[in-house]
Amino acid sequence: MISFYGNNCTYHTLSVAVFSTIIxxxxxxxxxxEDKKKLILTLGGTKKDILWKVVIPCNIPQIISIMKVNIGLSLVGVIIGEFLAAKAGLGYLIIYGSQVFKLDYVIMSIVILCILATFLYQLLSYFEKKYK
Incomplete structure (x- = not known):
């Protein structure tokens, strides 16, 4: 399975996904x-109220869209990390399978990654439809 422990896979995943997400x-x-912000402040709201009542609800579609993009980027980051430093996981299995000419290991690892990515993407699509 995908191993998130004992190596630098987490750091690869974070470096790939976090910076573009923050920006x-x-x-x-x-x-x-600005009118929405002024309205909240005029009615006695605080900056916390602006964040929770205006900013976050207005940006939920963008947040879900970013999460959809980050699914693929995060999986790529994990696999690259496992290519470089792991002793277990799907990335390791892909490298091992290619070195010992076991094409079935490589193909099955890629199929598992595709199934995992599709499941996570569909889960986010469900939440996106539920929000709309």
């Missing part, structure tokens, strides 16, 4: 209309 979310959070 995109920052851009989306700062693009909220």
């Amino acid at each position: 995109t979310l920052y851009t989306n959070f700062t693009s909220i209309e």
